[in-house]
Amino acid sequence: MGRYIGGRVVSMVITFLIIASLTFFLMKLLPGTPFNNQEKLSDAQIVQLNEKYGLNDPVAVQYFTYMTNLFKGDLGVSFQQDGRQVSTIIGERIGPSAYLGFQSLVVGTILGLVLGIVAALRHNSIWDYGTMVVAVLGISIPSFVIAGLMQYWFGVKWQLLPVAYWDGFAYTIMPTIAIASIVVATIARFMRTEMLEVLGQDYIVTAKAKGLSSTAVVIRHTIRNASIPIITIMGPLVVGLMTGTLVIERIFVIPGLGEKFVNSILTNDFPIIMGTTLFFSFLFILVILLVDILYGIVDPRIRLAGGKE
Amino acid sequence: MERILDVNDLHVSFDTFAGEVKAVRGVNFHLNKGETLAIVGESGSGKSVTSKAVMRLIPDPPGRIKQGEIKFGDRDLSKLSEKEMQKIRGSEISMIFQDPMTSLNPTMTVGKQIMEGLIKHQNMNKSEAKERAIELLKLVGIPDAEGRVTQYPHQFSGGMRQRVVIAIALACNPRVLIADEPTTALDVTIQAQILELLKDLQEKMGTSIIFITHDLGVVANIADRVAVMYAGKIVETGTVDEIFYNPQHPYTWGLLGSMPSLEATEEDLIAIPGSPPDLLDPPKGDAFAPRNPYAMKIDTEMEPPLFKVSDTHYAATWLLHEKAPKVEPPAAIKKRLRGMAPDEPIIATKDGERNV
Numbered sequence: 001m002g003r004y005i006g007g008r009v010v011s012m013v014i015t016f017l018i019i020a021s022l023t024f025f026l027m028k029l030l031p032g033t034p035f036n037n038q039e040k041l042s043d044a045q046i047v048q049l050n051e052k053y054g055l056n057d058p059v060a061v062q063y064f065t066y067m068t069n070l071f072k073g074d075l076g077v078s079f080q081q082d083g084r085q086v087s088t089i090i091g092e093r094i095g096p097s098a099y100l101g102f103q104s105l106v107v108g109t110i111l112g113l114v115l116g117i118v119a120a121l122r123h124n125s126i127w128d129y130g131t132m133v134v135a136v137l138g139i140s141i142p143s144f145v146i147a148g149l150m151q152y153w154f155g156v157k158w159q160l161l162p163v164a165y166w167d168g169f170a171y172t173i174m175p176t177i178a179i180a181s182i183v184v185a186t187i188a189r190f191m192r193t194e195m196l197e198v199l200g201q202d203y204i205v206t207a208k209a210k211g212l213s214s215t216a217v218v219i220r221h222t223i224r225n226a227s228i229p230i231i232t233i234m235g236p237l238v239v240g241l242m243t244g245t246l247v248i249e250r251i252f253v254i255p256g257l258g259e260k261f262v263n264s265i266l267t268n269d270f271p272i273i274m275g276t277t278l279f280f281s282f283l284f285i286l287v288i289l290l291v292d293i294l295y296g297i298v299d300p301r302i303r304l305a306g307g308k309e
Numbered sequence: 310m311e312r313i314l315d316v317n318d319l320h321v322s323f324d325t326f327a328g329e330v331k332a333v334r335g336v337n338f339h340l341n342k343g344e345t346l347a348i349v350g351e352s353g354s355g356k357s358v359t360s361k362a363v364m365r366l367i368p369d370p371p372g373r374i375k376q377g378e379i380k381f382g383d384r385d386l387s388k389l390s391e392k393e394m395q396k397i398r399g400s401e402i403s404m405i406f407q408d409p410m411t412s413l414n415p416t417m418t419v420g421k422q423i424m425e426g427l428i429k430h431q432n433m434n435k436s437e438a439k440e441r442a443i444e445l446l447k448l449v450g451i452p453d454a455e456g457r458v459t460q461y462p463h464q465f466s467g468g469m470r471q472r473v474v475i476a477i478a479l480a481c482n483p484r485v486l487i488a489d490e491p492t493t494a495l496d497v498t499i500q501a502q503i504l505e506l507l508k509d510l511q512e513k514m515g516t517s518i519i520f521i522t523h524d525l526g527v528v529a530n531i532a533d534r535v536a537v538m539y540a541g542k543i544v545e546t547g548t549v550d551e552i553f554y555n556p557q558h559p560y561t562w563g564l565l566g567s568m569p570s571l572e573a574t575e576e577d578l579i580a581i582p583g584s585p586p587d588l589l590d591p592p593k594g595d596a597f598a599p600r601n602p603y604a605m606k607i608d609t610e611m612e613p614p615l616f617k618v619s620d621t622h623y624a625a626t627w628l629l630h631e632k633a634p635k636v637e638p639p640a641a642i643k644k645r646l647r648g649m650a651p652d653e654p655i656i657a658t659k660d661g662e663r664n665v
Contacts, residue, residue, distance in 0.1 A: 202407075202408060202411040202412040203411065203412055203415075205366060205412070206404075206406060206412045206422075206474070208366055209364060209366060209399060209406075210399035210429070211395045211396065211400055211426060211429055211430060212425060212426075212429060213395055214391075216425075216429075220417075221417070228416070299415075300415070300416060301415060
């Protein structure tokens with residue numbers, strides 16, 4: 001197991017470096033420069049700023065400088081905010097994003113599992129069809145549409161929930177629903193399929209033939225085995241959830257990292273773009289590693305295959 | 310002899326989109342204490358459905374026991390509630406399944422899987438159940454039982470897994486063991502070992518066994534009595550000797566004739582022509598008539614009753630009617646029958662030899 005994780009960490013670092021390089025060059029292809037959309041700057045000031053941040057150097061040199069600093073743990077300073085450290089800005093903004101992401105993930109996963117299990121156990125009943133309709137809607141309607149509709153009905157029409165901003169639990173409800181909808185839908189559909197698959201397995205008949213109650217069969221033999229594949233989709237799902245927050249934070253004016261990220265692209269704030277991208281990438285890679293390790297813990301077949309040294 | 314299980318006029322149907330599939334159409338059989346009854350037939354003859362009906366493990370819907378009774382002691386299993394059935398399953402009647410590769414839960418240790426039944430039926434606590442699980446693993450011939458009990462199914466070979474499945478089934482000393490093609494998925498040398506184990510355990514524990522198979526070689530080895538099933542009905546039943554040396558039903562002849570043996574030349578191997586009837590719409594008369602070279606006019610019109618051949622031997626064919634012409638089994642089968650001397654089993658399990 002130790003060697004397995006070691007190998008994975010090495011490949012994680014390589015992945016991370018590739019992402020950093022690709023993002024750097026892609027970012028250089030963005031139209032405009034950080035300073036020419038500022039009305040109040042004179043030409044001389046722009047030249048001076050470009051010089052100060054090394055933007056006149058050849059791209060290769062800039063890349064080299066950036067990567068060297070990255071190795072030292074220095075993400076650079078923002079171009080737009082008086083040269084504040086990128087890491088400080090990320091630190092300030094991470095709170096609401098992390099809270100929202102975590103809450104959506106927990107709510108979405110639990111609800112998705114419950115719906116999937118109920119749908120499978122009540123296969124071909126109104127419960128099953130109802131759940132699948134909800135799931136298909138959740139997958140096919142983009143979260144920003146759900147967000148907009150909720151803002152209109154719950155926020156403006158019925159005045160039940162605050163339309164936007166970030167000031168306490170009530171403000172988290174609508175963004176959470178918007179983000180969690182895709183999680184609920186994906187997990188419910190997946191869990192239903194997996195449950196049906198497992199319920200059709202021979203070992204379920206063996207368990208019944210032992211005289212176990214149907215509750216024991218479902219809990220001990222079905223749900224555990226059905227949830228193993230769910231762990232694999234959790235990786236991509238968490239990734240989707242992070243990108244989902246980018247848009248949702250903007251719609252609900254939540255001062256989170258996603259909102260900052262979108263703004264930094266609009267203003268060509270290169271160090272912020274790089275910093276947040278790398279931060280998200282790091283989380284993605286970490287989540288995928290955790291998922292793989294978790295997979296090995298839940299499924300003994302994988303645990304042993306990976307663990308033999 | 311004490312009858313432990315008595316199945317009377319059992320009908321099992323499955324409701325499908327195309328209509329009602331009558332998988333089992335009036336089956337009668339009984340099981341005596343300590344004996345092995347083999348139920349033989351080709352795929353789709355209803356043998357597995359019959360055994361699952363006894364365990365009440367037919368998925369409902371779409372399946373249902375339409376009529377008939379399954380007498381087990383003074384209870385009728387077909388009428389019991391699910392809760393009452395759960396008390397019987399695994400403790401009084403157990404089942405072994407065909408494919409040991411899929412009939413064990415891959416994410417649970419074999420020990421836990423054996424212990425489940427013990428904890429449920431015998432009120433054991435965990436450590437008692439674990440001790441008993443180790444005993445059972447030893448009983449079914451798994452070496453290093455103490456170490457193996459905490460391992461997962463994928464760490465066992467196919468034959469070893471089937472031993473684990475047998476240990477699970479025998480955990481609570483059931484009175485009846487239903488073995489649904491327990492050797493079909495195993496390779497031949499392992500088959501012989503598992504059969505030997507089952508016979509051995511039956512002797513030790515006095516369990517009655519219903520053995521479902523399509524392999525007549527296995528039947529000759531393990532069974533005391535045989536019931537031949539075709540299209541959801543039992544067409545012939547008798548002791549092993551009666552079925553193998555004095556078969557009466559043309560379908561039994563066909564089964565025996567299509568069984569390869571080491572002595573048989575190529576011409577001796579006779580396939581039964583055609584395929585089994587569609588049980589969505591079972592034919593009038595004898596279901597085997599369209600495939601039966603000896604079919605008479607009455608076969609297409611009226612179902613034959615069970616004719617008595619001896620006290621233990623019955624066959625459902627009009628050929629046994631007093632007015633029917635005398636028909637001899639095909640020459641190849643007669644030759645085959647001669648080849649089977651009583652002292653010469655067609656399988657010799659001790660050295661793993663078997664006719665393929």
